[in-house]
Amino acid sequence: MPTIFSRIINGEIPSYKIAEDEHYFAFLDINPIKKGHTLVIPKVETDYIFELDDQTLSGLMLFAKKTGLAIEKAVPCKRIGIAVMGMEVPHAHIHLVPLENEGDLNFKNPKLKFTPEEMNTIAEDIRSNFIL
Numbered sequence: 001m002p003t004i005f006s007r008i009i010n011g012e013i014p015s016y017k018i019a020e021d022e023h024y025f026a027f028l029d030i031n032p033i034k035k036g037h038t039l040v041i042p043k044v045e046t047d048y049i050f051e052l053d054d055q056t057l058s059g060l061m062l063f064a065k066k067t068g069l070a071i072e073k074a075v076p077c078k079r080i081g082i083a084v085m086g087m088e089v090p091h092a093h094i095h096l097v098p099l100e101n102e103g104d105l106n107f108k109n110p111k112l113k114f115t116p117e118e119m120n121t122i123a124e125d126i127r128s129n130f131i132l
Ligand code: 5GP
Pocket: 004, 013, 015, 016, 027, 028, 029, 030, 031, 032, 039, 084, 085, 086, 087, 088, 089, 090
C-alpha cells in the first residue's frame, strides 16, 4: 500500500506543491507550525531517512537547500530550520521551518490555520523563488 506521500507525488491526493524533479518533491505541510513550513521528500518510498542510499540522501539534502533558499525569500524569517522525525508518516521527509527564534522549531507548538487561498498564495510565493 503506497504511503500518503507517494499518493501526493502521484497526484491522487492534492498538495500545495512547491517543486519537483525526477527524484524529489517539495510541498507545504498541511498542519504547519510556521507559515511556509514545507516537506521535502524523495520519490522513492523509504521509511527511515538513514535507510536511503548515499546518493539519494545527499540529493535530498541538496533539493532541501534549494527549497529552503526559496522559502526564506518568500517568508520573512531569520533562517530555515531543518527537522527529521518521521513519527507519523513512514516515508522519509525533511521538515523546513522558517525561524525567528529557536522556539519556533517545536512541533508541540499549536498548528497554524490558513485558508486554502492563503496556502495557495504561500506556495506560489515560494514557487516563484525556487531555482531548479
Ligand atoms: P512526521 O512523520 O515527521 O512526524 O510528521 C509528518 C508530517 O506530515 C506532519 O507535520 C503532518 O502535518 C504532515 N502531513 C501528514 N499528512 C499530510 C498530508 O496528507 N499532506 C500534507 N501536506 N502534509 C501531511
